[in-house]
Amino acid sequence: MTVFTPGATPSEAPSRLNSFYFTAWRWHFYAGLYVVPFLLMLAVTGALMVWFTAIDSEYGDRIAVTPTAQAQSVSAQIAAAEAAHPGSHADKYIAPRDAETPAIVRVQEGETARMLAVDPYSAAVLADRTETGTWNEWLTNLHGELLWGGNGGPGDTLVEIAASLGVMMLTSGLYLAWPRGGKSWRAVLVPDLAAKGRSFWKSLHLSSGVWAALFLGFFLLTGMSWTGVWGGKIVQPWSSFPAAKWDAVPLSDATHAAMNHTAQEEVPWVLELTPLPASGSQAGVQLLPMGTPVTFETVMAGARALGFDARVQVSAPADKTGVWTLSRDSQSYDSPNPTTDRTVHIDQYTGRILADVRYDDYPLMGKMMAVGIALHEGQLGLWSVALNLAICATLALSTIAGVVLWWKRRPTGAGRLAAPPRVPEAPLWKGGLVVAALVALAFPLGGAVIVAVLLLDALVLRHVPALKRVLS
Template sequence: MSVISDVSIPPARTAAVSRRFYITAWRWHFYAGLYVAPFMLMLAVTGLIMLWTATISGRDGEKIYSVAPQASLAPVSAQAEAAFGEVAGQIVQYIAPRTAEQASLFRVNQGDASYMVAVDPYTAKALGHWDRRNGLYDLADSIHGTLLIGDVGDRLIEIAAGFGIVLVITGLYLWWPRDNSGFSSVLVPQLSAKGRQLWKSLHLSIGFYVSLILVVFLLSGLTWAGVWGEKFTQAWSTFPAEKWDNVPLSDLTHASLNYNGVKEVPWALEQTQMPASGSQAGISGTPEGQPVTLDAIITLARALGFDQRFQLGFPASETGVWSISRDTMSNDSANPLHDRIVHIDQYTGRILADVGFADYGLAGKAMAAGIAFHEGDMGLWNLVLVTAFCLAIIFLSVSGFVMWFKRRPRGATRLVAPTVSEPGPLWKTGAIVMLGVSLLFPLSGAVLVAVLLLDLLVIRHIAPLKKTLS
């Protein structure tokens, strides 16, 4: 007779192991939150400022002035003359009005200074001017992207975004119903609870509902970051300039069309070389044998299907090109499928390049859609959703602090982090998650390794420091 031994794990031990894994996830969530929460709070607040400033006055200030529609429009060349009369300098950009009640905008450079000039498109009368990229939107955008400290700020935010993924994963693990409780206990906040339990219930429920959107925001934001974005993902997914057959290329890339660090060019094109004027390359554009004037370029733009708001970049040098563009990055359109940029030889008027959404790679298409969603450009529903999302992130950041404060003993001189006291096996799933974050987000991974080494070699050997951080 054979005897089959019972090798199953006793229920008590299984519960202990599960509890250990729960505390481990909570500990990671706690420490990641210490670093990430202040950044999330900053990103949500500045994001709301940009969202509503763009909605009320326009990203470029196009809603500051309103005009009375008339039967006909003045030539854009006459509007440009009015802009030059308002601010003498080099006109480098024209932005067509989105609606019949909005003014035309011209960007005029005076040395290192840059101004926006509003012009009535019907009467060609200048309405006023202001410093470009020097308003509330732009201050919020600079804080949002660099903390006003350049590359250092960009890297700090990138690290926070990478650890934000850890927060989402560990948060969902902590959210999962346990102890025979159903999903309703976490899908619906327990408003009858009191004190810390009420804060915890609201934190769990709201955190669950915004987790997927948060991942989309983190990834779309990370793709603009200096390491993971520009050097890791963008480098291999940019639009290849080689697709423009027999077209001379400039030493400049499309990133040169950005101004003062503000992202305006579609992500998939930033690292792509610009075409150059001065050859017979390209296909038919403006009428042959006629001067390539500003009005001729505008007529061509309309013929190519650029209606309502679009932007026209003027040639910046002897080899520069006219660049007609419409994209969600610049708030021109609410539909990323309509993204398009056309480059025209300044001497021949021939079209050197015509790139649209369909020409982007998979990552470029995802970014075009992701940024439009990220900025709330897809319509009223998107505006409302992003507003609610930012408010939710503010609540999660604040409630995390409140829960810690309520759990912390009065007078405690340490962080009071969750402590894994009972010994047990390695949490393989958790280890794989942390390894995955390290591989996918190298800057966050490098910081994670550095912190682990610091803990192993320094912190655990200095009792007062270990106590303070525990």
């Protein structure tokens, strides 16, 4: 986040400045070589995803409808959706957000799932499209997996490495930005718009980088919750809701993750690895009166009786042992308040409640992730949408300013990267080494890359002068 002092040459600067500063600068620079393209991609795709989820819904659930005295029954709304595609069957009903927006019905037509927006008052179909193939799904795949290999695949791994090294770049950048030599915090936090040339880009990179850093660590950690190694192998398994809390309830071999049908993770993160309960026993607490048919209509009535208001999702059983599921959570854009998350499973034969999971039942990490993911995705209302867009813009500005700054600093025609100089015989920086070790241990893929780079430097680069010069 900084450069040489004006007039200093690479040979003079190390003798006049703190050697730790130059060590941090080198870490920042080399981490940035890999991380910067990813940060730009994440900032742009993140901003677009916020647009498509919070402002321009692709399924039509924000189309305005005119309320009348009497709404159509849930059964009538579902029948209208199925009639639009003869031979199809509905497997999900999403109640309207409010009195002036439509319901959403998902129907299965052969191998294709379609999402239909239905006017709850007239049962007219207002919008109709496939569940997959949306811009938001495409952006989600690019944002997290580079459209390459799915979760745990090559793209996911590259993004996780970038996020891990991003933590290293973040910590080194904050060290570099810390006011020293009589500099005030104002010079750090407010860009000098009157500066010219390299000084302007330095000030812009410094200030925008510090502001972005206030949120970047949080965004990197919450984003990595879905990655293949840090999220899938380390954090999520020991943070998941324990199915053992469901006393004497038969469990399915399927987990809640089976309820995710697109790249847009809809099942609460804390429940994804938790087994689903199974229908076919007398377990649970009676919800629907004995003998009542368990249908979309009656289950939706049961949802209202349980206190679910406004938008709630009703999912039909997937097979003969599956369950009806009621869900309302911010991750599915049902509510701007993650602390009201609730998932209820109902036996398809008896109408009995097999499981009722609320935010208060989540383990501590699950609660933190429920709130963190909602903030990460701009689901807490318009203020969080505005905050997310501002962070994405600031992050993009900082990375672009950093690239321009490097371009202006590099010697013309040098034929090398023009990395910050190594300080000859610099003392061991114990504090920096501890931070690097902690990052490497906390984020295994990032740690593996750091070790690999150190080995490459020791075994190859030092012995190939031409290559060493290009990378210096």
